[in-house]
Amino acid sequence: MPDSTPAASHSAQLWNTTAYAANGRFVATLATAVTDLLNPQPGEQILDLGCGDGALTAQLAASGAILRGVDVSPAMVSAARARSLQVDQASISDLPYYQQFDAVFSNAALHWIPLAAQPSALASIHRALRPGGRFVAEMGGQGNIAAIRTALSAVLAPHGLDSEALAASFFPSPAHYRSLLETTGFTVHSINLIPRPTPLPGGSDGMSLWLETFRNGVLDRVPDAHRAEALSQTIALLKPVLQDPLTGDWTADYVRLRFHAIRS
Template identity: 55%
Template sequence: MSSADAAWSAARYAANARFVSDLGAAALDLLAPQPGERILDLGCGDGALTARIAASGADVLGVDAAADMVAAARARGVRAQLGRGEALDAGAGFDAVFSNAALHWMTDPDAVIAGVARALRPGGRFVAECGGHGNVAAIRVALIAALAGEGVSTDLSEIWYFPTPREHAARLRAAGFTVTDIALIPRPTPVASGIAAWFETL
């Protein structure tokens, strides 16, 4: 686990970023979990959506790189374990892999896509929501300016991966996926707790 993974706090996340799981309902609708299905929730965070998948009758396992998030998910009564998208087990045979607001933190997208492919059974589905091209643009501009002023690297690709739909679809197809739906959906999101609290959540 990296120092960045260890820094995630479930309590801060719940206080400052509860909107993330609240806005995940549309992705859950696309997933349409069925009773008895084996589903992996990649980047499950505190398990808010994992619990909703479990309530559908599916057999769900949450995976997150942050120990505090895994503990919070387990406290909700769902199965969760430490893990990374790049290192998902081969032959796990999941019917679906789901991910909400997590893939953009995983900065080796090809390795993550390969991990998802390993975890799925043949014909399984991958349903995900993540930040795309232009995400948090105003915040990124301000952050780059602040970093430059301090003489620090302004290469944010080490922090976030925000692809265009075409770019990410090409990566998925190269890994053998059939892409049935991919879109960039504008979704301005007010940060009610303020930008300082938002940064503390990261």
Template identity: 45%
Template sequence: MNNLPLLDNNWNTDLYEDKHAFVWQYGENLLKVLNPKLGESILDLGCGTGQLTEKIAQAGAEVTGIDRASSMIETARQNYPHLRFDVADARDFQVLKPLDAVFSNAVLHWIKEADAAIASIHQALKPGGRFVAEFGGKGNIQAIVTALYSALEAIAISPQALNPWYFPSIGEYATLLEQQGFDVTYATLFARPTPLTEGEAGMANWLEMFADVFLAGLSADQKIQIIRTVEEHLLPTLYQQGNWTADYRRIRIVAIKL
């Protein structure tokens, strides 16, 4: 694994597991698409704290979980000590022998170098092996991003350079896959409004978990101000009956290595 430049989110695994369980709970639906079988070799790419890795193992597959965040891997190993978890980067990981499948849930929108990730996934698979993924697609969290940009620009901070996310269209991502030797057999982009936990604190928790790179350089007072401004901007559209909803749009892909 090499140290390619990347704006790192500061992953708080306690906050992730306590307040953001929806990340893997929604991912359970993607496991039906993967349909893991007894004896298959499968990689869970960006496994987080390991919940979906364990589900794949329960189907009888030989599964390994990898994640770039060492804090996630440490917690995954504590959660599921019988499974293998390694720290590795989606853009340049290696496997010892070709796999039947690579699975990835809610990860690839963190990787702007999509070509590098696709190349790594391709080399990891057997011919005929499948890549099954879901992540943020075009228009994902558009309302939140707009509010966040506006709040930061109001205090003379340019947010574009801080943005860690990659939200492609179906056409864009399918083309990248085809250019590197995949046959895209399924692709869809869909709205998935996602309720956040903790009532009134839901949006603040989400921002602290997933938009940390935008807030990291701010003073404590500035951080509070930005979060409050974002909440005020989003209140009419994403807050109802005491609860926040994130305006997620997801892209789901199945591709076969030729």
């Protein structure tokens, strides 16, 4: 789930809980494979890292495991607490835990941490785990939303904006992230890159809704007089690649990186 504000993650992204619930719920509903890899057990202490509005945290808690969520977004923390979940507000790079959890779980949060901040984030996660504890996560991997990013870069460059720098996302290869994990003191049991074309909700408006939900901070940097045009141009570039010409439905070019590591 999302874990970002400009101050905490260096990203321009801002989260609207209503928009996320309407347009981003697929992030939790498509997490079955990574939750199966976690295999939560009754009584285990598990930290859901970047828990967002807590929808997936609540599902994990149904296993009988003892869940605690953490997210840096005040709006998301409030939404998760409304589900009667135990949730803390903190940055992944500065978690307030020491050898407290049997497992740390994360879905779609780690890619919001730029490369420069990854070592401190992974060290923070390592400290939070008990010796032998497992770290199971899924994040955007190499090639994730490549078409969308390329279109945004092309449209925003004439406005003097670097959409990649503003988004501050990190989509590593398996070899790169394995190296980061092992350098931090994790033993990697598995790490795989998984293409996952993802149907977007909203019919013919699906890409517009996705961009307004997941790249609003980037688009908001475009001068107000040109923002609507920039959105329209981005969608026009993506239509031949990601929109079904018969139904008008959109599919985002997601690629996920899924791994299971153990705290040494």
